[in-house]
Amino acid sequence: MSWLEKVKGMFSTPAEAAPPATESKPSGARLTEAAGSQSASEAGWTRLTGEGMGKQNERDLTPLAQERMQKIAEWLWQSNLLANRLVELPLAYLLAEGVTIQCKNEARQMQLNAFWNDPINNWPLKLPPRVRALGLLGEQCYICHVNEANGFVRLGYLNPRQIATVVMDPDNPEQPIGVVTKKDSKGRYNKYRVVILGEDEEHFTLRTAEIRASDFTDGDCLLYQVNKFPDGSRGRSDLLGQMDWLDAYDNFLFNELDRIEYLRSFVWDVKMTGADPESVKKYQQEFKPPAPNSTFVHNDSIELKAISPTLQAADTAESASLLRNHVLGGGTLPEHWFGGGGDVNRAVGAEMGEPTFKVLTSRQSMLKIMLEEIGRFVLWFGARGGEQPDWSSDEWKVTAVFPELQSKDVAKFAAAMQGVVTAVGQMIETGLLTEETGLKLIGDVAQRFGQAFDAKKELEEARKEHAQRKKERQAEDSFNLPADVRDALKSGQAAPAPAPAPAAQA
Template sequence: MRILDMIKGLFTVREAAGQTIDDDEEGWRRLTGDTDRDLAPVTLRRSREISAWLWQANLMANRIIELPLAYLLADGVKLEVNDPDAQAMLNRFWNDPINSMDLKLEKKVRELALFGEQCYPAFVNDHSGHVRLGYLDPALIETVVTDPDNPEQPIGIVTVKDKKGGARRYRVIVNGDEDDLFSARTREIRDTFDDGNAFYFNINGLSSGARGRPDLLASADWLDAYDDFLFGEVDRNRYLRAFVWDVTIKGANEEAVKQRARDIEAPAPNSVRVHNDSEVWAAVTPDIKSADTSESARLLRNHVLGGATLPEHWYGGGGDVNRSTGESMGDPAFKMMSMRQRTIKYMLEQIARFAIRQWAQANQKAIDFGDGDFLPSAVFPEMIARDTTRYAAALQQVIAGAAHAVSNGFISKKLALRLIATVASQLGVEIDIDEALQEAIAAEQTEKGKDVFPDPLEK
């Protein structure tokens, strides 16, 4: 039975499923309609269990999760903010013995891929505003309640009931002024979530659905089929190596054959066997007419890897790949990883903004996120080492060409700097064009002994 068939509920015994509905939601209709594109609760729960099992037991599934994780996090991540006091606070948050983000971020990103969603209850120190993060297993989330006016925005989390019949209700953290963000009706609903605040993030979801989906959901059956295929090959090779001794006794009647069968023993390796010319021994191996199955294995493997946007040479399949084509074949994979990196960056920056807000409120410090001094940024290192030689050569040619064009009056200095900045950005250097132009003009005028500097925007 295929894994997705199991997910769809094709069992002799079926599980009961339901959904928690808030009492105060009765009689209200979403402005955007009643379409719910989430997986059924049983299906979602089963998909998470299977994803975790595949990650543990299936080599290819494990690599599909772990390879992007290594590219994203192997060199570490930092939270940065311009304000030195806010930076010190973020450092305390990151290195807090409970948060331990250097250690736990890897688990959080891994489980985001495996389960499709993550929920972190936030605990705030009333005196210092220091924030610590908890963890709520997605299996314990019964319902994600969304804004009735905007199904894209989650506003509350309802957990499954405990043994005493109680469920916790967490308010989803949204960085901003509630009066500006939500209608009066939505604020009333959010007020019913009074068991604490929590971050909620999901991936692979839809605008009209509240829940995420595991990365391995679509490939689960094919990963299982590839494992079955390889185990079948192991059995086939075992059969091919098997053999039996076929013994022919010439001129013997039935009784003599039976007597010899009772007395005969298979010879041990490197032993001596002695018989007369009336007895013939032959080792017989099975001939099952099996063709080479390497192409079938490659077809099935590439079907799974293609769905995960991973090139086959990352999984040991060379194919017709050299260094040049290998680098270009990795581009789609890095684009997908960049998309996931942007999601993780958003998650970390939202958590950092909340931590800064709580710290500022506790210390009665007025801050404005429109001011770049308090706007946090999650900084990721380059996923791969850049081949700087070609960009360095291109930069040299662009500088020479731009200088020639400026000297002949074909383009302005500002446009020339813009061309140079475009190539320099590929080397990891960001150039502020206006600032660089002012400095260049100032240096030129100083060299000429002039005190008046022209407006660079006029050039």
């Protein structure tokens, strides 16, 4: 047995079966897939992100590829300007003005405030780095620490690079049920149970509930992942598809620096007419290049010229724009967000941003769901032993409030509101539209201003206010009536006196 086979035997497990014997192949034969992409073994081709897919789940990267992806994502964010902007610009739009979680019930709002602003949790400070890491590493995992006395929740942080595997429900491959960490230097590791809001017996099969109860005994965790297939177990970085191109763009710019340096170089060309080799050699030994702003004295047989290299390079700006736009397009960012734009004006630039804001809205919706689930988890443990949470009730509803992604063109919406109000009024007056439906149309425009209301309820309140204002005006207009009638009018207990009839003329 060779030393290599001995080493392999040390790391193999008894459960592993020996591979079946296969027919030997000629040494020069090359094995390729019937259909596939460029082979990783091809000379001169190596991806920055590595190669390979997981054996256990075709939807995942191998553990080594997953770890390499995370390391490269962190490195690119720190060292590559374009990668940094691909991460930081969306982060600023999502969180720049801050985020809050709210509940209509005052007592539960106090619970959420205590959790949100706790010195250890400190979500206003820790949320931006966590959202950044979610996009870079594809995952976030928070270890739950619950005070058994009062149910107060504090969340610890588990670095995604310390996750060895995410265990999926054997009866539902879309649902993660546990997280296993990597072993430390002493061979220790932890197995955390992924939090589900409710009792395991209500949400899982008996087999899965037993696995969660018996195997994952080191505590609970909250797990959130992005960029994964439904049956994949690991999240992936937002930069995964762009890593090689980001590295290529950096290499292009560094090579361009070398080219610029070469273009600035020059040599002195000395031409000696009618000189023999001995004279040329002697002059070469004695020649000193003239210093700047100095003189060079010579006769008509000597000619001195400075020659710069002509590299015949392609248009650098065009090549740089091609690479940059390829990367920015993959991140759904318009080029004028990174200092480009060409002939883009304000109107065209605003239209080019529409796909970007749709993608940002999608990520914001995911973060909203994540924070609202964390808020419900806080209320759930706070109510342990007391009232049973009713997540369908507004009293238990948790809402994460994010800043607006883009400033609204108020003038445009104001003009639209004026036109809608005028049209609705005319249609109601002619009997073509009910007041409630007309108010719904106005409400659609009002939502662009951030105002939402129930049309039926608002109509009832508006009619009450209108009747009250009408009574007050009638009371103000009856100053010439007797005091008792005036008081009765103010209290709504009397009708206004009719106007006196004009005197008959003789």
